[in-house]
Amino acid sequence: MFLPGPWWNTLTYALNAPRLPAEGARVKVPVGRGVRVGFVARQKIGAPTDREIKPILEVLDENSALGDELWGLADWIGRTFLCGMGEALQLVCPTLLLRGETFSPCLPDRQPRKSFQEIPFYHPLDETRFEYYRERLLAGGRVLLLFSEVETAAAFFGKLPIVVKEEALLWPSSGGKKQWEAWKRVASGKARVVVGPAGAVFAPLPFDEIVVDDESNPAYIFQKTPKISARSLAGRRAFSLRARLILGGWMPSAKTYLRSRPECPVRLPSGGFVLVDLKSALKVEARGVNGKLPLTSSLMDRTRAALDAGRHVLWFLDRKGYAGEVYCSDCGESLSCSRCGSIMRVEAARVRETMELRCVRCGLRKTLPFQCPTCRGTLLLGKRPGLEALFSLASRYFAERVVLFEAKGKPVKPSVILGTRGLLPLCDTLDVGLAAWLDLDAEARKVEYGARFQAFSMVWESYWRGIGANGRTVLVQTRRPGFGWQNTFRLGWSHFWKGELRERKSLALPPYGFLVQLDLPAGGRASERDDLVCLLERAGIPVMDAGNGPLWVAAKSTDRLAAVLAPRFEIKNSRQGFPVVTVWSE
DNA sequence: CCACCAGAGCTC
DNA sequence: AGCTCTGGTGGC
Numbered sequence: 001m002f003l004p005g006p007w008w009n010t011l012t013y014a015l016n017a018p019r020l021p022a023e024g025a026r027v028k029v030p031v032g033r034g035v036r037v038g039f040v041a042r043q044k045i046g047a048p049t050d051r052e053i054k055p056i057l058e059v060l061d062e063n064s065a066l067g068d069e070l071w072g073l074a075d076w077i078g079r080t081f082l083c084g085m086g087e088a089l090q091l092v093c094p095t096l097l098l099r100g101e102t103f104s105p106c107l108p109d110r111q112p113r114k115s116f117q118e119i120p121f122y123h124p125l126d127e128t129r130f131e132y133y134r135e136r137l138l139a140g141g142r143v144l145l146l147f148s149e150v151e152t153a154a155a156f157f158g159k160l161p162i163v164v165k166e167e168a169l170l171w172p173s174s175g176g177k178k179q180w181e182a183w184k185r186v187a188s189g190k191a192r193v194v195v196g197p198a199g200a201v202f203a204p205l206p207f208d209e210i211v212v213d214d215e216s217n218p219a220y221i222f223q224k225t226p227k228i229s230a231r232s233l234a235g236r237r238a239f240s241l242r243a244r245l246i247l248g249g250w251m252p253s254a255k256t257y258l259r260s261r262p263e264c265p266v267r268l269p270s271g272g273f274v275l276v277d278l279k280s281a282l283k284v285e286a287r288g289v290n291g292k293l294p295l296t297s298s299l300m301d302r303t304r305a306a307l308d309a310g311r312h313v314l315w316f317l318d319r320k321g322y323a324g325e326v327y328c329s330d331c332g333e334s335l336s337c338s339r340c341g342s343i344m345r346v347e348a349a350r351v352r353e354t355m356e357l358r359c360v361r362c363g364l365r366k367t368l369p370f371q372c373p374t375c376r377g378t379l380l381l382g383k384r385p386g387l388e389a390l391f392s393l394a395s396r397y398f399a400e401r402v403v404l405f406e407a408k409g410k411p412v413k414p415s416v417i418l419g420t421r422g423l424l425p426l427c428d429t430l431d432v433g434l435a436a437w438l439d440l441d442a443e444a445r446k447v448e449y450g451a452r453f454q455a456f457s458m459v460w461e462s463y464w465r466g467i468g469a470n471g472r473t474v475l476v477q478t479r480r481p482g483f484g485w486q487n488t489f490r491l492g493w494s495h496f497w498k499g500e501l502r503e504r505k506s507l508a509l510p511p512y513g514f515l516v517q518l519d520l521p522a523g524g525r526a527s528e529r530d531d532l533v534c535l536l537e538r539a540g541i542p543v544m545d546a547g548n549g550p551l552w553v554a555a556k557s558t559d560r561l562a563a564v565l566a567p568r569f570e571i572k573n574s575r576q577g578f579p580v581v582t583v584w585s586e
Numbered sequence: 587c588c589a590c591c592a593g594a595g596c597t598c
Numbered sequence: 599a600g601c602t603c604t605g606g607t608g609g610c
Binding site (some may be wrong): 007 | 599600602603
């Protein structure tokens with residue numbers, strides 16, 4: 001039996017009943033002090049144990065609660081992404097199914113298609129792609145349609161022709177009761193078409209066709225562990241169902257490009273793209289903050305011109321708050337979080353017009369101190385000015401036409417709108433004449449090997465997104481203009497991927513290999529870290545250890561690593577907590 | 587005197 | 599990660 005949770009091993013229980021429940025059926029069993037719901041595993045022949053075997057308290061299902069196909073998907077997730085069946089089940093199942101809610105599945109039969117087939121469909125204009133998807137839905141069959149954003153899914157669903165809508169379902173973005181109702185409705189065959197965000201990839205229907213729009217968007221990666229992309233899961237489902245997989249978007253992901261080498265169908269018009277050297281930035285400083293703000297004369301001129309033409313301007317900067325860091329001018333020490341030790345940034349307090357500190361990692365809020373907590377120095381200065389500092393500065397030039405983006409409400413008059421990549425959806429509804437990336441080098445540094453792709457795709461999207469694309473200009477400020485990948489913007493993503501993949505291949509990075517991130521449980525002994533490193537190295541697996549932060553392992557396949565980690569994830573090790581394993585594969 | 591809560595303890 | 603047990607608090 002598998003227990004939903006961080007554990008990898010199966011547990012053995014005694015059954016006092018004439019008939020064995022099917023693989024995947026749920027049972028109630030005593031675990032630790034309490035009673036929990038588990039899933040029946042494939043029978044192991046004569047599992048000998050030296051300890052007393054506890055009884056199964058209740059059998060909840062006669063048949064598999066998930067169905068064979070989704071059960072197989074969970075099994076594949078557990079093996080491929082080093083999370084074990086327990087966490088895979090938590091990801092695949094609706095929460096109420098895990099709690100033991102009763103239901104009787106009646107999954108519809110399906111005439112299997114002959115073979116798996118992958119169709120790339122890349123076009124920068126939403127309407128062109130969406131029209132194609134609508135045609136696919138009208139053609140009949142069971143179709144799953146995934147979108148990278150909830151809003152896009154809802155909008156697409158809203159505009160479906162009545163005939164399709166009647167047999168379609170919009171998958172809820174929230175869990176709980178709504179998700180459970182959707183699950184039951186789909187499982188009982190009351191919908192032929194499922195439209196939704198990433199979570200809809202677990203809709204319990206044997207689809208004939210699976211469409212993934214915007215397939216390279218990292219928004220498909222689930223927030224909770226295991227951090228897997230719904231796109232990978234869609235691909236796996238299509239493969240095991242022998243369904244048709246349609247991959248659409250602005251541009252392909254590394255994996256898809258590598259497999260089918262599609263050609264970029266469009267280029268940026270020559271006037272539509274401007275590359276600016278950030279080294280020529282104006283020497284403007286915000287009060288109390290050290291460091292230049294990335295404003296060049298080229299940016300200012302074009303912004304003014306776009307506003308005069310009655311159009312909106314987007315300024316992208318991936319730094320929230322007023323300053324990214326605060327340091328003491330006497331001792332040089334930076335203020336750090338008392339809870340997790342990360343650096344604190346300065347941002348506007350939610351009450352009154354004051355500033356407060358906020359931890360970039362754990363989100364802890366604190367009031368801004370008057371003196372340095374280390375040396376009692378009285379001059380605290382900000383480093384790396386962010387959007388709020390930019391706002392007060394830009395207001396000097398463009399007065400009330402500058403807006404700091406908030407999710408709600410949109411400016412009516414032509415404005416300079418400041419924000420992070422979250423501004424991109426504004427292109428759908430506003431006439432954007434200029435999209436400016438103030439400091440492209442600083443964008444998307446989270447996953448190092450994916451940083452260039454992130455940056456490229458966002459800039460690419462900022463040109464094409466929305467109906468006002470005609471005549472829009474994209475301006476990119478960088479410290480390295482004219483070198484390497486920045487030049488591929490004009491030529492399109494085929495050129496970008498060719499260069500990028502050549503480099504990743506030489507380093508055996510994804511999609512050519514796996515990169516595994518191991519975050520150790522907080523509060524563990526330091527020796528535990530050494531033990532794990534030692535264990536891996538003895539098994540011939542080299543580990544990158546920076547001393548703090550996660551451990552990294554690069555591997556061609558995850559099999560060997562899985563074998564080494566498995567004993568660490570047995571239920572008896574629960575007391576010391578478990579490392580969080582994240583597999584980067586594309 | 588017991589309802590309620592936070593923290594400890596446990597895991598085939 | 600849940601689940602239950604425990605022991606302290608507080609409401610009346």
